Amino acid sequence: MPDSLAPPSGPQSGKVWLVGAGPGDPDLLTLRAARLVGRAGVLVHDGLVDPRILAMAPAGARLVSVAKRASRHTMPQDAINALLIAEARAGREVVRLKGGDPFVFGRGGEELEACRAAGIAVEVVPGISAALGAAAAAQLPLTHRDAASVVSFVAGQCRGLSGQNWAGLAGVGRTLVIYMGVANAAAIAEKLIADGLAPDTPLALVENAARPEMRVLRGALAELDDLVANQRVHAPAVIIIGAVTAREDGAVEELAEMAW
Numbered sequence: 001m002p003d004s005l006a007p008p009s010g011p012q013s014g015k016v017w018l019v020g021a022g023p024g025d026p027d028l029l030t031l032r033a034a035r036l037v038g039r040a041g042v043l044v045h046d047g048l049v050d051p052r053i054l055a056m057a058p059a060g061a062r063l064v065s066v067a068k069r070a071s072r073h074t075m076p077q078d079a080i081n082a083l084l085i086a087e088a089r090a091g092r093e094v095v096r097l098k099g100g101d102p103f104v105f106g107r108g109g110e111e112l113e114a115c116r117a118a119g120i121a122v123e124v125v126p127g128i129s130a131a132l133g134a135a136a137a138a139q140l141p142l143t144h145r146d147a148a149s150v151v152s153f154v155a156g157q158c159r160g161l162s163g164q165n166w167a168g169l170a171g172v173g174r175t176l177v178i179y180m181g182v183a184n185a186a187a188i189a190e191k192l193i194a195d196g197l198a199p200d201t202p203l204a205l206v207e208n209a210a211r212p213e214m215r216v217l218r219g220a221l222a223e224l225d226d227l228v229a230n231q232r233v234h235a236p237a238v239i240i241i242g243a244v245t246a247r248e249d250g251a252v253e254e255l256a257e258m259a260w
Contacts, residue, residue, distance in 0.1 A: 014088035016115050018108045020101040020127015023137070023236075024050045024211040028128050036125065040095040042087050044080070046106075048099035048236050050211065077107060081114035088120045099236065101129040105155050105179045129153075131177040134209035134238045138216045140245055147243040148175040156181025156188050156239070167195040175242035182237050186225035192241070197221060204245035207237040218245060 017036050022028040029037070037043065037056045045054060047067025054063060064083070066075045075083070087094045102108030102124055115122040131153055135142045142151045152169040157180040170176035170192060181188050182205075193199055199222035207215045219227045221241065227233070 014090060014092045014094060015121040015123070016084050016088050016094045016096060016111075017123050017125055018096045018098065018102040018111055019125040020106075020129075021045075021049045021053050021097050021099050022128040023100060023130050023133025023209045024048075025133075026050065026052045026056065028133060028210060029053065030125065030127065032125050033127060036095050037097065039093075041092050042094045043097055044083060044087075044094060045097040046099050047074075049097050053097070077110060081111055084111060084115060085118045085120055088115070089118075098127070099130065100133070101127045104129040104131075104153065130179060130209060130236065130238050131240075134206035135177075135240065137210045137214055138204065138206045138240075140204055140206075140216075140240055142175050142177065142240070142244060144244055147173070147246075149173055151175040151177065153177050153179065155179050156184050165195070166192060170197050170201065170241050172243075175240065175244050178239040178241070180235065181239045182228055182233055182235055185228040185239075188239070189221050189224040192221060197241075201241060202243065202246040203239060203241040205231075205233055205237055205239055207233050209236070209238065 019033045019036055034056065037053065038058065040057055040061045042062050042064065043057050044064045044066055047065065057063060066080050084094055084096055096111060098106045098108060100106060108124065112122055112124065143149060150173060154166065154169065154176065156178040178188060199220065201221040203219060203221055203224065205217040205227060217227055217231055
């Protein structure tokens with residue numbers, strides 16, 4: 001079914017699209033996402049959306065930044081929900097552009113629920129999540145027959161972090177990807193080691209994945225906090241922990257016990 005961006009025909013005739021902008025590179029947008037951005041009337045975007053993607057919006061589009069960074073929110077989530085609803089009720093076609101994928105640590109579920117509760121038509125357009133984009137750009141397979149048959153995603157900055165049980169999420173045969181973990185690097189390393197992960201477990205930090213300024217930094221779990229501090233790592237960045245990160249050339253150490 002084609003995207004409906006026709007002029008409004010009556011009250012509440014607008015619509016909200018929750019669109020994944022991927023990890024940064026405009027070439028990694030889906031065709032559907034690129035079409036919607038290129039025809040948007042109102043574009044409500046996160047701070048992590050690459051400026052090159054925002055530049056794809058039509059000249060008459062209204063761009064609204066609702067950037068969220070650690071302890072600095074341009075607009076609280078309830079206000080973002082209210083903005084989307086108000087714009088749609090005014091008959092506008094609203095593209096809510098989110099870094100990565102809307103449903104992977106993007107609060108897309110909350111915005112979807114708010115729109116549904118308000119009777120607003122809403123559609124979700126998936127994007128390449130930061131973990132997948134970072135792994136591909138850094139040539140680090142998240143799963144590999146010789147190293148990992150399980151991959152887990154966790155948020156390193158969320159409610160109740162200290163009380164969460166991460167035991168078993170990383171270790172032999174597993175890859176753990178941590179989103180939004182730079183600010184809590186020391187606590188994350190301490191937590192994983194306390195849960196039984198070896199201090200010398202290899203990891204990679206991928207900063208600004210799929211962008212011209214991307215960096216890939218490698219080390220061991222016990223060194224995570226020092227790596228972040230000494231290399232001045234800033235968001236957006238993901239932390240990939242496990243044997244898949246152990247070799248500079250992207251290959252992995254063979255684990256004799258593993259069979260897939």
